[in-house]
Amino acid sequence: MAVRKNRRRSAARKRREDRRKAALIAGIAGVALLVLLWSVIWPYVVGTLTLGxxxxxxxxxxxxxxxxxxxxEKWRHENAVSAGHRTLAEVDAMEAxxxxxxxxxxxxxDGCTEVRRVGRTGDDGADVRGRLPDGRTMVIQxxxxxxxxxxxxxxxxDLLGSQVHFRADVAIFVTTTYFSGPAERCAVQNAVLAVHRDHLGLWNTGTALPALTAVNGSGQGDRRHAVRRKETYE
Known part of the structure; x- marks a missing residue:
């Protein structure tokens, strides 16, 4: 039994030595080949290293x-949000x-492009025009x-007519007040983004314009809010 184990160990040792010799011979041959062919292959080697x-x-x-x-971009956005903050009282005091x-x-x-103010007499119902971040054209009243x-x-x-006139993809109505019930329904049914006072406050404090579409047609409160607004502003 011991003799067999010794034979197996000797055979395994011989195989390891043979592999080491083969590896050494292959290495020597590779180096020799590299030396012999260096004048031919060195531009390719240098080129490969340079490209890498x-x-x-x-x-x-x-x-x-x-x-x-x-x-x-993150800093600029945060700075723009910070610089753009206005109280709604300050907004109320602005000229048109x-x-x-x-x-x-x-x-x-918010990343809109080609934005320009076009509001003036005979503006065909548009005060601001441009493109949303996704490339769609917009008209804003x-x-x-x-x-x-x-x-x-x-x-x-009137804004819907302006949208047709300018062939805009999206119509947006921005106001410092609220929409009447019929006006809000008209806006929602015709895919007009109705940015009333509450949503304007969100937009002003950093909510992106595209995000307001998720709350379009909501947020004006119930009768209790209407009474409270009436008491506040009258």
Whole structure:
């Protein structure tokens, strides 16, 4: 039994030695071949190393640039939100053109592009035009009214006419007051984003414009809120 074990151990040892010798011979042969062919292959070796170094460096620079840009965009957004804060009392005190500029600035803060204020006499019902972050065109009507006043359904229909006139994908009505019941229903039924006073407060304090679509047609409160508003502003 012991003799068999010794034979197996000897055989295993011999196989390991054979593998080491084979590896050594292969290594020596590889080095010899590399030396013999170096004059031919060195440009390819150097080129491969150079490409690898340049590629790795390029990837590192790209990754670093993305991180820096991401941090910069985050800082700019937070700064824009902070700088854009206004109390609703301050917004109420704005002139009509100031309010339109204020709305345009909020749009730019949220990534909208080609934003411009176009409100003037004969503006065909549009005060601000531009593109949403997803590329859709938008037309915005801005009404800086006393909170006691309600937006009528006729004013919402005027905006719908403006949307057709400008062939805009999205119509948005932004106001410092609230919509009447028929006006709110007209807006929701025709996919108009109705940004009333409560939603304007959310938008002003950092909620992104596209996120307001999720609460469109809600948030004006019940009769108790209406009574409270009437008592506050009369």
């Amino acid at each position: 170094t340049v590629g790795g460096g390029g990837w590192w620079l790209w990754k670093t640039d993305r991180l820096i840009r991401g941090d910069d 053109t100031e309010f339109e500029d204020f709305v345009a600035d909020l749009c730019r803060r 801005c009404k800086r009214y006393n909170p006691k006043r309600k937006i009528s359904s006729g004013e919402v229909r």
